[in-house]
Amino acid sequence: MCVFLTTNAQITKNLESVDSIQKQLKLLKTNDSLEIAGKYFQIGEIYRKSLLGDSAYHYLRKAEKLFKAYNSKYESAMALYGIAVSQTYDKDYTGSELTSTEARAILNELPPTNNVNMYKAYIFNNLGIVYDELEQFEESINYYEKSLQLKRSLEGDFERSIGLTLNNLLKVYRRAGKYNLAIEKFNEIVANKNLIKNYPDVYVLALGNYAYTLYQSKNHEQLPGLYLKALKISDSIGGRYNSIILHQHLAEFYNDLNKKDSAKYYGYKAKALSEEFNNDDLLKSLRILSKIETGEVAANHLRNYVVLNDSLQKIERARRDKFARIRFETKQIEQENIRINKERMWLLIITIVIIITSFLLYLIILQRNKNKELQFAQKQQASNEEIYNLMLSQNESIEEARTLEKKRISEELHDGVLGRLFGTRLSLDSLNMNNTEQAIKTRSQYINELKAIEEDIRKVSHELNTDFVSGAGFIDIIKTLVETQTSVYNLKYKLLHDDTINWDAVANKNKIHIYRIIQETLHNIHKHANALFVKISFKLKNNVICLTLEDNGNGFDVDKAKSGIGLKNMTSRIKDIKGKLNITSTKNKGTTVTIEVPIA
Structure with missing residues (x-):
């Protein structure tokens, strides 16, 4: 931001001027309000040019209130412009933008005199600075161009002011990486010999920005010569x-x-x-x-940088908060005065309208809530039916899998084990009457074969006794739900379940509500938590199913969120199946949802 700062000595001199004006203020009478407003404006401008933002804001705001009270629009716009520039100095860019817009709106209501256009140009220039600092470079360039256009149309000597805006354009083009355009603006500045001669301070700014443009664009041929030239001129003019x-x-x-x-x-x-x-x-x-x-010296500078940076941020935040509070309080007072002036005339009418409107709104809201409850009940019934059908379909798939597995084992017994038994039996029969050494050896081999067949039979028996669809049924439905939703939500997950839970003993209504609660929780994690991972686990404790869902998301204030529709629905479902719901959450660490549902 291109500003011209004053030294401590200059600030002291300016404050002496403030003392003189304040003495003059004491001599004025209360009925000289416009003159008092003028004095406040003078003091505010002195503070603004001394970069004492708080004091400038205070006096300029007092001046603006008095000017507004007497409908002095031009003077109000002048005061608002001073406030906007003070806010820019204090990095309250949002506040400066709002104040500039307010001042511009007032000036648009006035005839376009030279002075009105002058302040419009100043406001556009300030908006250019604001958007430059916010790195909205196209907006910044747009306002600088508007400022230039107005300044060039003004009567009087605005050569220096035009040069400063051109330098601002040079700077914003450089910051935007448009180095060729920045160089064009510099050439436009140096082409004006009178500007360089009469206002060397502007030339120093432009020369420094031009040198820095060359530095950033990796064109170092004229460096450090340009820097040293600018430094020499700057030292010569103080x-x-x-x-x-x-x-x-x-x-x-x-x-x-x-x-x-x-x-x-x-x-x-x-x-x-x-x-x-x-x-x-x-x-x-x-x-x-x-x-x-390097070393400790560098570290010491870095520590001082961090300490100073933290201090500045706190000061800037406090100033922005103060400016925002003053704006809010000012608006509040103005609205209160308007309300009081109208209240006596319209009190009765407003009261009647409010009562009738409130009653009608109550009826509408009541009817709407009833409709919503009915629609929710219908949707819930449809969803429950859908889940129940899904469970039935899953059970049918499991039964089909059981049938296929039994058929496979039957074929294996018939074609494999029984065939081998039959062949071995015939071979042994042929050796019954033969006691040669070779026959004994052969019988031993067949006996070993019988042992192998015995092991195969034991293996098949074990497979028959093992539940080959262990963990299927309801857990498979849950797994399908989790896999589908986490895939859509780009979440990693871990699903743990206790094999001792007998889901066949759990009522379908309870399973449907558990399914819906998991579905709602995953949706909330995606919508609000910005989590990357979720862990879902089922455990059985004292004949109670304990479901836990943990995420590593942003966390939230549980007390504030209790009024949300999602949590209300979950609470309603838990209440319906006589369960318990507990939610714990820590900011930036994650959320844990724990649900306890009795099996019977």
Whole structure:
């Protein structure tokens, strides 16, 4: 942001002017409200130019209230512009945008005189700065162009102001990476010899931005010459603040070339100068030195940077909150005054209308809630029927699998084991009357074959006694649900279940509600938690089914969320099956939903 800061000595001089104006204020009478407003405006402008945002905001807001009370629109717009610029300095960009828009709306109601257009141009320039800081570069460029167009149409000497806006455009093009356009704006500035001659401070800004554009675009042929030229001009005109930025850029440039001595010289020079002005530049100087230095020295600069950065953020946050609170309180007071002025005339009518409207709304809401309850009951019934049919279909699939498995084992017994038994029996019969050594050896082999057949029979018997569809049924339905939803929601999952749970003993209604609760919980995890993983587990404790769902998402405030439809539905389902529901959640750690449902 291109601003011109004042030194401590200049601020002290400005504050002396404030004391003088405040003495004049004490001599004014209360009926001289417009003159009082003018004095407040003068004090606010002095504070604004001294970058004392809180005080500027306070006095400019007081001036704006008085101007508005007397319908002095132009003066109100002037005060609002000063407030907007103060907010920009204090990084309250949203507030500055709102205030600028309010001032612009007032000016649009006035005839387009030279002064009105002048303040419009200033407001556009401020909006350009705001959007530049927010990195909305196209919007920033648009407002800078509007500001330039108006400034060039104004009567009077606005050469310096035009040069500053051109420099702002140069800067935003550079930040947007449009280096060719930035260079075009620089050439437009240097083409104006009168501007360079009469306002060397503007030329220094443009030269510094142009040099930095070349640096960022990797075109170093004219560097560091341009930086040094800008620094020389800045020193000749006493532009100590602008020289801070030039020293910072030189430090970065020499550090890139690994010329540490030069980098340190300009880095420490920037730090020393920035300590005379505002903390933002000191912050940047510390960050640059932390990159240039090494070891403990670099670490010390980095620590100072972190401490100062935290402090600045707290101050900026406090200022934004204060500005927002003042805006809110101002609007609130204005609305309250309007309400009081109208209340006496319209009190009776408004009361009657409110009573009738409230009664009608009550009837509508009551009827709507009844309709919703009915629709919900119908949807729930349809969903329960759908799940029940799914369970029946799953059971049919299981029975079909059992039949196929029994057929396979029967064929294996008939074609395999029995055939081998028959062949072995015939072979042994042929050897009954033969006692030769070879016959004895052969009988031994067939006996071993009988042992192998015995093992095969034992294996088949074991398979028959083993429930080959263990874990099937309701758990398979749950697994299908979890696999389907986690795939859609891009969630990883882990499903654990206790084989001792006899799902056939659990009522269908209970299983349907458990299914729906899991479905609702997975939906809530996807919609609200931003989780990557969910763990679902079933355990049996004292004839009670314990279902736990854990995610690693954002977490939430359970007390605030109890009024949500999803939690209400889950609570209703748990109540219907005489179960228990417990939800625990920790911010940024995740949520655990625990459900207890009795089997009987």
